[in-house]
Amino acid sequence: xYELIRRKNMAEQIKPTESELEILNILWDKGPSTVRDVxxxxxxxxxxxxxxTLKLMQIMYEKKLLKRDATTKSHVYTxxxxxxxxxxxxxxxxxxxxxxxSASQLVMQALGNHKTNKKELDEIRKYLEEMxxxxx
Amino acid sequence: xYELIRRKNMAEQIKPTESELEILNILWDKGPSTVRDVxxxxxxxxxxxxxxTLKLMQIMYEKKLLKRDATTKSHVYTxxxxxxxxxxxxxxxxxxxxxxxSASQLVMQALGNHKTNKKELDEIRKYLEEMxxxxx
DNA sequence: TTGTGTTTACGAAAATATTCGTAGGTTTGT
DNA sequence: ACAAACCTACGAATATTTTCGTAAACACAA
Numbered sequence: 227x228y229e230l231i232r233r234k235n236m237a238e239q240i241k242p243t244e245s246e247l248e249i250l251n252i253l254w255d256k257g258p259s260t261v262r263d264v265x266x267x268x269x270x271x272x273x274x275x276x277x278x279t280l281k282l283m284q285i286m287y288e289k290k291l292l293k294r295d296a297t298t299k300s301h302v303y304t305x306x307x308x309x310x311x312x313x314x315x316x317x318x319x320x321x322x323x324x325x326x327x328s329a330s331q332l333v334m335q336a337l338g339n340h341k342t343n344k345k346e347l348d349e350i351r352k353y354l355e356e357m358x359x360x361x362x
Numbered sequence: 363x364y365e366l367i368r369r370k371n372m373a374e375q376i377k378p379t380e381s382e383l384e385i386l387n388i389l390w391d392k393g394p395s396t397v398r399d400v401x402x403x404x405x406x407x408x409x410x411x412x413x414x415t416l417k418l419m420q421i422m423y424e425k426k427l428l429k430r431d432a433t434t435k436s437h438v439y440t441x442x443x444x445x446x447x448x449x450x451x452x453x454x455x456x457x458x459x460x461x462x463x464s465a466s467q468l469v470m471q472a473l474g475n476h477k478t479n480k481k482e483l484d485e486i487r488k489y490l491e492e493m494x495x496x497x498x
Numbered sequence: 499t500t501g502t503g504t505t506t507a508c509g510a511a512a513a514t515a516t517t518c519g520t521a522g523g524t525t526t527g528t
Numbered sequence: 529a530c531a532a533a534c535c536t537a538c539g540a541a542t543a544t545t546t547t548c549g550t551a552a553a554c555a556c557a558a
Contacts (some may be wrong), residue, residue, distance in 0.1 A: 232554085236366060243515060249458060274459075278517050280536070285515095299524065299537065307453075309455035310471075316460050317471050323383060324452055329472045334489050336455050336465045346466035347490065353470050361480075379545060397505085414534095414547050416506075435554070436505065 240312050246286055250312065253305040260300040376448050382422055386448065387439040396436040
């Protein structure tokens with residue numbers, strides 16, 4: 227007989243859908259918000275009803291992507307996953323599926339096609355130097 | 363009365379789904395292949411039936427993501443979109459939806475989380491120098 | 499010829515993601 | 529108190545993506 231073991235440190239897969247990611251982005255940007263707050267931002271870029279946003283956020287709550295405070299009349303939602311960690315996972319998955327695991331290929335593609343401006347390039351160069359220093 | 367104008371230079375959106383991208387990757391790697399060829403590679407990493415692969419490739423053909431030579435008994439398929447262009451579009455979309463348009467943020471996230479090795483870092487540094495030279 | 503194996507085409511089921519209508523509760527202003 | 533405005537919950541319709549069963553055509557060997 228077998229038994230499923232649930233490991234504590236099993237890195238949890240954060241897998242927001244397209245729409246869910248839009249909402250996470252808003253919450254990361256604005257901090258704790260009501261459904262209406264989020265919906266007002268979303269409305270600017272897409273055209274969906276209020277209850278659609280509500281439903282999405284409820285689903286995300288069930289999936290533990292969001293926390294919420296339900297003591298107030300209008301529930302206040304907060305992201306329950308960190309932006310860094312989520313971005314990290316998304317980038318990893320993206321690199322695997324699009325660039326067969328090669329981060330440097332992604333980097334060069336990103337730098338090449340996007341007319342990255344001087345300031346951004348400087349940041350990156352500084353960052354590279356930092357990495358090199360640390361690895362010595 | 364209105365009339366839809368189809369512009370010649372309207373950059374066509376290449377929007378493969380997850381599964382379609384897997385198939386494109388195989389075709390870019392192996393070159394022209396039959397459904398069976400593709401399916402044998404696919405089988406190694408996932409578990410799906412032959413007709414599933416077939417159907418996917420037929421759909422991709424309808425969408426013009428693939429070309430095919432149907433003169434032979436086993437049709438031979440080829441990618442009909444370039445790897446570079448497709449990757450470019452995917453990266454752009456990814457940067458927009460995950461990093462709010464900032465390529466440098468993506469780059470730093472990619473370099474930071476992925477223990478990129480020395481060789482890769484060197485490539486990137488060289489690439490940056492090239493860019494700088496050209497922009498002078 | 500007949501059977502075995504391989505192929506394409508096609509429709510539809512299954513799985514997943516998105517959207518929205520409606521019901522019922524709470525708050526607010528008059 | 530009453531109506532208008534706003535909120536949540538929830539089921540279900542839509543849309544999209546993935547999977548597969550089945551039929552028909554063809555090749556090849558016995």
